[in-house]
Amino acid sequence: MPFTDNFSDLSNTQGYQFEFRCERCGNGFRSAFQRDNVETGRSVLRAVGSFFGGTLRDLSYSADQWRYDRATNSPAKDRALAAAVAEITPSFRQCRGCGDWMCHSQCWNEEIGQCLRCSPSVTEEISRAQAAAQRDQIWDKAREQDWTAGLDVGTRAKVTCPGCGLKTDGGKFCSSCGTSLALKVTCGGCGSESGKPGALFCSDCGAKL
Known part of the structure; x- marks a missing residue:
């Protein structure tokens, strides 16, 4: 399954939701919240069981055990994660250069077919190089001037x-x-x-x- 190391589980007792992160810029993309109707029914069962006791109370304990299992691993959670992956995949691209998952909107070089970390944008690299050269030239020009005139050192x-x-x-x-x-x-x-x-x-x- 894609996105094995760059997502967070935001699920709660009411349903499932996941956040997937770009491995370059760190921007997060959240899947739509999937409400768990089964959990809603079990919440009602726990409330009834605590009131009447007996068999219904035992059923409420089973519901609590199911709730614990659901919080770790369960078929329902697997299905919810698979649905979230299908929903969010169009927003990502997997780079063949580094294997990381990158957001398509900010960190993908469409022309090359790789992420901007492996294949930087030519225009961005030129701009970055120009800014670095200008910064170095400013320092060089400043060193040529006498900034101690009139100072009692x-x-x-x-x-x-x-x-x-x-x-x-x-x-x-x-x-x-x-x-x-x-x-x-x-x-x-x-x-x-x-x-x-x-x-x-x-x-x-x-x-x-």
């Missing part, structure tokens, strides 16, 4: 203001509270702090920073 950057704690956007002072963003270095000799950018020696004791 010699001073350690602060991403948050030590005064208000908000995120900074560069510069020497916080744009939110005006606190200086200059990095302060503590001298190991005298313990004083130096906020002068690029200073190598302490201005108070001459020790190397």
